[in-house]
Amino acid sequence: MTPGDLPAAIAELRDALGPTAVLAPGDPAAGFVRDERGLLPARPAAVLRPRSTAEVAAAIRICARHRVPVVPFAGGTGLVGGAIPLGDEAQLVLSVQKLDRIRSVDQADFALTAEAGCVLTDVQRAAEEVGLLFPLRLASEGSARLGGAIATNAGGSNVLRYGMTRELVLGLEAVLPDGRIWHGLRSLRKDNTGYDLKQLLIGSEGTLGVVTAATVRLVPRPRHHAVALLALPEPTVLTTLFALAREWFEDRLTALELFGRTGMDLLLSHLPDQLPAPKDPFTRPHPWYLLVEATATRDGAGLAAQLESFLAEATRLGLVTDAVPALDRPQARALWALREALPEAEKRAGGAIKHDVSVPLGAIAAFLADTERELAVAFPGVRVNAFGHVGDGNIHLNVLTRPERAARVSELVYRVVAERHGSISAEHGIGVLKREALAVAREPLELELLHTVKAALDPLGIMNPGKLLPG
Amino acid sequence: MTPGDLPAAIAELRDALGPTAVLAPGDPAAGFVRDERGLLPARPAAVLRPRSTAEVAAAIRICARHRVPVVPFAGGTGLVGGAIPLGDEAQLVLSVQKLDRIRSVDQADFALTAEAGCVLTDVQRAAEEVGLLFPLRLASEGSARLGGAIATNAGGSNVLRYGMTRELVLGLEAVLPDGRIWHGLRSLRKDNTGYDLKQLLIGSEGTLGVVTAATVRLVPRPRHHAVALLALPEPTVLTTLFALAREWFEDRLTALELFGRTGMDLLLSHLPDQLPAPKDPFTRPHPWYLLVEATATRDGAGLAAQLESFLAEATRLGLVTDAVPALDRPQARALWALREALPEAEKRAGGAIKHDVSVPLGAIAAFLADTERELAVAFPGVRVNAFGHVGDGNIHLNVLTRPERAARVSELVYRVVAERHGSISAEHGIGVLKREALAVAREPLELELLHTVKAALDPLGIMNPGKLLPG
Incomplete structure (x- = not known):
């Protein structure tokens, strides 16, 4: 412009x-x-x-x-x-x-209205005060703010049960690119009255306007957690294991987090000074680990029985080599801490070329095998730290190698993503860093449609130019 | 044009x-x-x-x-x-x-791709064949087709657990207003790569293009059903009852269907020839009834225990005057048949002026009381048959009176909807019949935005002109 x-x-x-x-x-x-x-x-x-x-x-x-x-x-x-x-x-x-006010919390309506500047943990706290849960759970929730979560359609660790931010937003207030205020704060579960305008703003990364407040969905607050770390023989068991977990836990299944031996090694090597220091809960190394979490409101006994049945059947079917169920909250937190410390361990190991990608659930194992094999050929000796919200098909495929290789490494990864009908950005968005990759990943017609929408709603092009839309 | x-x-x-x-x-x-x-x-x-x-x-x-x-x-x-x-x-x-082919069913991916002309029951059957469920459940599912369900963002009886059609669509193939084909069939759970274009087409009622195929989400197929009909003292108990049901059943709660004594009377008076004839399962009349359904995949015993606990607590708290749990599938079907026969009973009683509206969950009782009272003043002696998917705040508020009163009756109902921050169309859409009501219900800025989107994507205005958008 x-x-x-x-x-x-x-x-x-x-x-x-x-x-x-x-x-x-x-x-x-x-x-x-x-x-x-x-x-x-x-x-x-x-x-x-x-x-x-x-x-x-x-x-x-x-x-x-x-x-x-x-x-x-x-x-x-x-x-x-x-x-x-x-x-x-x-x-x-x-x-x-x-703009950091919680405007209202409506227990009867399972809804909360907060301004865009509210830190996510403050929104979570306001929900807890009425005995409910705001289920968006991000590593950065102590500093991430609601408006940003909406603008980027944030994902995180609870998507499996509660959906992306998109699914949690009932209504929006926003300032449009011409400075007019759109009063779209509603708390309705059903509202078929024209195009769903809020869907355009959610995930638009500030290119179509400024979200100033939102009405979000609350859910009953779980009081019981069943957590276990599973050792897997290989990623090909994932689809069967996932189906089995959904059968046993149904919608109580909150998180399925995968990481590999590379990740476990990084934790053990680079975080000995952490309190407590990460500890491999198994007696011998395994190639892959899966953290399973399910939650329940009242039925703690039923939840524990579900975990037991699930683990027994998974073991009997050979889907799981070993399993460590958490027996109390501190043990559950220790298992989660392994998963959550992966980015820090990676950073201390010298950093990585990061990819936040997704593939169809049935293609995860093939995607992991393909990238591992192709990266080994193109960059011999390179280490791959793959982890992520595997129940959503979302892999953080991080490659530990010299930063100057970034372009070539990412090109390879995104090519395999395309072969497996995946997405180059599962939850982080496009911003400026993935604009070029997006231009390659999407069909010209789709890119044109993005520009059509942008031009219609921000004809002057003043909202966050140079972001999200490939040039 | x-x-x-x-x-x-x-x-x-x-x-x-x-x-x-x-x-x-x-x-x-x-x-x-x-x-x-x-x-x-x-x-x-x-x-x-x-x-x-x-x-x-x-x-x-x-x-x-x-x-x-x-x-x-x-x-x-x-x-x-x-x-x-x-x-x-x-x-x-x-x-x-x-265009009526099921193109693929992918069990591992919990996804199915079908063409727009597939009848919903055929989509459901294809999912069942691999042991899964396509959860869209409509009264018209035997003749409604997938493309129409998507174009209208259809709702129905399972929204409480599984969401509207919008939540069930993972990807779309569509022909745009210029005749180009958008290949947007994806099965990804997470894909933050630009504006979510499929959200524009879902619910656009054919005004932005023609949906030709869709990839939809499948879920584990429930094998156990807990169904009960509850007699309520008054609608003010609904919010507490709803919160209690969510606490006990969590996401297993599939349906909460309300109807009143007017509905029960219509069933008993006008459908004596049905096989079986509707029968009031209670020994005395009650002002309101709530059909509760929860479903489970494997844990039939746990589900039955949840129903028992829920009913015991609801009764103890005085939220429920009486309750009839279904002891087997035929009894469950008989209870559902009461709810499902309401439109037919209403038709035989001479028809009604129909309204498919929604209000926030916390406002249902007030909305019912306000409309009942105001209609009684404006149209003395008129009967109101209110029923619907009350767990979603969705009321079918049907007024049994002469059709020539339609404009005045609807104006009154929509005014109360507005006072309670509701929607004039919860799940049926706008089409041509609600265009004028939409013009009154929405802010001018919102109407302008609808036209902006329409003009951007269908500049010639050839797609379904005269529908959805107020003139």
Whole structure:
């Protein structure tokens, strides 16, 4: 887009929002605008901190009038650079962090309305206070904010039972690219009255407007957890094991998290100083591990019996070589800690070239075998740390090798993803880091449709330009 | 839109599809194009019956070139006239009934790909053959077709557990308004790669393109059913009862269907000739009834225990006056038959002015009380038959009175819906019958956004003009 009149816009923004709500570049208070992964420089022309939906609307109206691009920013925990201004252009960052009110919690309605700047753990806490659960569970939930989770359609560890963020949003309030406020906060379970506009904003990564508040779905709060770590002979057992787990636990199945021996080795080698230090719960090494979690509200005994039946049948069928059920909450937490420490162990091992991909459930084993084999041929000796939310077909396929190989490694991985009819971004989105990969992965017609939607809703192109849509 | 060159289009369509695939108006073979409710005349300029996605694409290209409007038609069971051509305009009907192949069933992937013309019971059967369930359950499932269910985001009796059609669709194949084919058949559980285009087509009622095939989600097939009919003292107990049911059954809760004494009286008075004749399972009349169903795959004993615990606690808390649990499948079917026969009983009683509305879960009792009271004042002596999928906040509020009162009655009902932050169409959609109501119910900005999306994706306006979008 043609750069607009930035100084005029900033002057008007100071008038409209007050001088303390418009931070100059270099202001220490603006230091929160930085790339989570440290891959991208963050040089916003200014950082806006509106305090209300009305102020967000006023800010966007000014930006639209002056054709100044705006990058919406929530918790800043995204992994694809979606909330970081492009380095060489004059872009404003609009932070929603000051919109941080829980507006209402409606127990009877199993719904909660919160502003976009609420930290996810605060939303979870507000639900817990009325005995319910807000089921979005992310590694970054202590700093990720609701608006960002919605803009990126965040996934996480509970998707198997409760769905992606998309499934958890009942209604939205948003400021559109022309500065008008869309009042779409509803808590209806059924509402067939025209195109579902909120679906466009969810996952649009700030390119179609700024989410300012949302009404989200709450669910009964589980009080019982059944957790076990399973040792698998090979990934080909996964589909049968998954079907068996769904048969026994039904919708109580909350998480199925896979990781391999590479991951276990990384944990044992690189995190000896952690308290407690990771410990292999098995007496001998296994090629693959599967963390299973199921939860129940009242029926703790029934849940425990389901776990026992499932493990017995899985063992009898040879799907599982060994299994460690957690006997209490601390043991369950210790098993989860293994899975959750994988990214940190990987980081201490020198980092990795990361891929957040998904494939159809039936293709997981083939995908793992293909990538392992092809990477070994192309990059002899390379280590692959594959882990992830395997119940959703979501693999974090991370390759431990020199960063300068990133382009070639990713090209190989994404080619295998395409062969297996998968997605190059399961849950992290596109942002700026995956734009080129998206251009290759999607059909031209689909890319054209993305641009058609963008042009229709943001004709001036001021909302987060350079993100999500391939150029 | 400006009427196009209809005779030229029809001649080209005969060439492209073959003469037997283009039925003239009045051809007895085209008789299936009629309004399910008998409210609207159906006078298509011709009826197209393409046999493949390629033929659908060829037909739409011809229609686009000649600016001839097309009305997609699947099972024809819609209740708002969405698939009926407008009487006074030269519109073609495009039936997808000959696209009726189940393309694949993938057990490992819990997914099935079927063409838009598949009858829902055929899709259900294909899932059953591999031991799984396609959970969309509609009264019209024996004649409703997949493409129509997707185009209208159909709901039905299992939404509480499995979601609307929107939640069941993993991928779509569709012909766009310019005749290009969008190959969006994916079976991924997670795919954050740009705007979720399928969400636009789902529920768009044929105004943005023609769905030709879909990949849908399958789930483990329940083998155990717990069903009970509860007698309620008053609807104000519903929210507590609902929360209690969710606590005990968790996600096993499949249906919560409410109906009132008016409904029971209609059943007993008007269906004595049914085999078996409806029978009030209670010894005395009650003001409200709630049918509860929960299902389980393997754990029949646990499910039965949950029902027992739930009923005991609900009775102890005074939420339930009486309860009849079904002891076997025939008893369960007999209880369901009461709920399912309500529309027929209503029809035999002389018909009703129907409303398919939803309100937030916490507002159901107030909505029922408000409408009952206001209707009694405005139309003394009128009878209200309220029933529906109350676990989703979805009420079919049907008013037994003279049809000429329809406009005034509906205006009153929709006003109360608005006061309670509800929706004028929970699951039936807008079609042509609710266009005016939609214009009143939605904010001008929302209506404008609907038109923006429509204009972007169907700039010629040839797809089902006059439907869904208020004029």
